[in-house]
Amino acid sequence: MIKFGLIEEWDPRPGHLTSWVASLASVTAAGQAPVHPVPASHQQEEYLKVAWRNESAGFRFARLCLMAFDVTAPLDVKAMTTAVNEFVRRHDSFRSWFSMEDDGSVLRHLVPTEDIEMVPVDHGDLDAERLCTLVQEETAGPFNWDCFTFGAIEWDGGFTIYAAVDHLNTDGISQTSTCLELMTLYLNAAFGAGAELPSVGSYIDYCARERAISRQLTRRSPHVERWIELVRANEGRLPSFPLPLGTGDEGYTRSALLNATVFDEAAAQRFEDVCRELGSNVISGVMATAALVYAEFTGKNEYFGMTPKSTRSGAEEMNSVGWFTSLIPVPLTVDDTTTFRSLAPQAARSYAAGKELTDISFHRVLELAEPADGLDVVPGWSVPMISYIDVRKLPGVEIFEAGNGCLFGNRGSSEEVYMWVNRFPTTTSITFLYPNTDIARESVQRYVERFVEVISTVAEQGDYRASLPALTS
Numbered sequence: 199m200i201k202f203g204l205i206e207e208w209d210p211r212p213g214h215l216t217s218w219v220a221s222l223a224s225v226t227a228a229g230q231a232p233v234h235p236v237p238a239s240h241q242q243e244e245y246l247k248v249a250w251r252n253e254s255a256g257f258r259f260a261r262l263c264l265m266a267f268d269v270t271a272p273l274d275v276k277a278m279t280t281a282v283n284e285f286v287r288r289h290d291s292f293r294s295w296f297s298m299e300d301d302g303s304v305l306r307h308l309v310p311t312e313d314i315e316m317v318p319v320d321h322g323d324l325d326a327e328r329l330c331t332l333v334q335e336e337t338a339g340p341f342n343w344d345c346f347t348f349g350a351i352e353w354d355g356g357f358t359i360y361a362a363v364d365h366l367n368t369d370g371i372s373q374t375s376t377c378l379e380l381m382t383l384y385l386n387a388a389f390g391a392g393a394e395l396p397s398v399g400s401y402i403d404y405c406a407r408e409r410a411i412s413r414q415l416t417r418r419s420p421h422v423e424r425w426i427e428l429v430r431a432n433e434g435r436l437p438s439f440p441l442p443l444g445t446g447d448e449g450y451t452r453s454a455l456l457n458a459t460v461f462d463e464a465a466a467q468r469f470e471d472v473c474r475e476l477g478s479n480v481i482s483g484v485m486a487t488a489a490l491v492y493a494e495f496t497g498k499n500e501y502f503g504m505t506p507k508s509t510r511s512g513a514e515e516m517n518s519v520g521w522f523t524s525l526i527p528v529p530l531t532v533d534d535t536t537t538f539r540s541l542a543p544q545a546a547r548s549y550a551a552g553k554e555l556t557d558i559s560f561h562r563v564l565e566l567a568e569p570a571d572g573l574d575v576v577p578g579w580s581v582p583m584i585s586y587i588d589v590r591k592l593p594g595v596e597i598f599e600a601g602n603g604c605l606f607g608n609r610g611s612s613e614e615v616y617m618w619v620n621r622f623p624t625t626t627s628i629t630f631l632y633p634n635t636d637i638a639r640e641s642v643q644r645y646v647e648r649f650v651e652v653i654s655t656v657a658e659q660g661d662y663r664a665s666l667p668a669l670t671s
Contacts, residue, residue: 199622200589201604202629204455205264208606210329210360213353215321216275217336218282220314220344227313228295228343234308236406238296240559241521242366243304248578249340250298255450255611260340261365262608264333265373267601269381270356275318277388278359282316282348284383285376291367291401291520295343308402309343316348324351333362334608340366348380359384365521365607370585371508371592372519373605378594399512401520408509412562419566421558426571428502428527434574437502439582439615440495441645444637453612454634458646460619460626461654469657473542481505481586482528482545484619486538487653488584489530489545490664494648497667503528504581505549507556516593524559525583526552538652538662580614588621599623607631615642 220228238246245260252259286292293309321332329351337347345364350357361376368376385391415422429436445451461469473483489501510522528548530541567573589595597603599622615638616631628649632642655662 203606204609205606211353212325213351215324215351217319217349218316221317224315228309231307231309234306236402239405240561244561264362264606266360267603268358273350273352273357274388280387281383287311289519337362340364369521374592377598396517399514399518411557417566425563432502434572436581440492441641443633444635445633450611451633453609456630458628460628463624465657466626476542478542478546482549484586485528486541486545491648493532499532501530506585526555528552538656582614583616585618
């Protein structure tokens with residue numbers, strides 16, 4: 199099973215580290231790269247603005263994503279240099295950097311492919327603690343073009359390869375495809391394997407497409423109206439975690455992470471079978487479970503769920519590295535007669551309706567909202583997010599798992615709770631990223647225990663009836 203955690207919890211085998219960083223000539227050329235007319239994606243732009251506002255936090259506020267896996271073969275540094283350069287040049291997300299202008303706008307600068315060169319740096323033998331520290335120190339933040347590094351840690355019998363990339367340029371699908379591509383390119387360079395890689399789409403073209411859709415929207419566009427209606431129905435606010443988190447109004451709350459097992463594959467298949475029988479699917483079943491748990495904890499019958507949705511379009515974008523996600527709403531209504539079997543079909547319909555908003559960024563909706571709409575949403579907003587991924591279906595996941603693949607992030611700042619349910623070949627796991635407070639730790643523990651109890655009951659008995667307090671709207 200793929201491991202998840204914070205980078206400081208990464209426990210790589212000690213060994214001889216060679217990292218790959220952008221050459222000084224490349225960094226110099228990138229600094230002179232001209233402005234490109236295609237803006238950042240909405241998500242990238244807001245991410246950059248939040249990072250800019252929090253540059254004085256005293257720690258890396260932006261998200262650094264680390265992917266690592268083992269290779270049981272000797273390292274050929276020259277071949278890996280070739281592989282890393284081909285990989286970076288192949289994806290145009292790595293060619294962009296962004297500047298914050300005095301008027302608050304964000305401009306893209308595009309680095310010519312021929313100016314990109316990643317060079318090896320020999321760091322000698324390092325222990326696990328120093329490796330964790332160096333990866334974070336060596337990888338620049340999102341306002342630098344070179345906010346990505348790669349490395350290979352040699353140990354007796356093989357090496358661990360890693361890619362450290364700011365979230366600005368990657369997402370979950372990108373991280374697993376990075377593993378497959380790097381391995382393929384390395385085998386080609388080291389052994390002349392001659393394997394062909396599939397063609398990739400352009401992340402810049404994706405950003406242009408997203409912005410073209412956004413320009414056509416007005417306050418009266420049906421999809422904009424839908425978003426605003428949903429937030430209005432939630433008293434003008436975005437949703438929040440159903441239990442207290444103990445976060446203050448001032449300062450920063452660093453992140454904490456919790457991993458737990460949901461059930462084994464036999465139970466996961468039974469849960470899927472129940473969902474399919476009801477005309478639903480697993481993600482809708484997960485959201486229905488979350489709605490029941492929310493109602494039990496809060497006594498409220500209106501659940502405003504949010505889940506990430508891939509915005510990739512077509513096979514080429516599936517092979518691309520970039521941040522191809524948006525959040526979609528999955529609102530559900532629970533009353534004292536609701537069971538999982540009655541709620542799952544509603545969740546399927548709500549999820550289908552939410553998918554119609556995939557290309558309608560809520561960031562753009564806020565730009566179009568009017569004072570009379572009564573939305574109480576501040577810049578840098580965050581919401582509790584529930585993600586479901588059937589990891590078994592991701593390209594290259596078999597190689598990633600066989601190589602002890604792991605995904606880690608830096609300990610940034612968290613004000614809300616993010617939840618990932620991941621289905622692997624033998625088990626389904628759940629991961630929470632949450633504010634590192636005593637209150638939040640207790641709340642998240644209570645939540646995961648209840649969530650696992652509810653979803654396991656559905657898998658075993660085919661249904662679940664919530665134990666509800668007096669519900670309120």
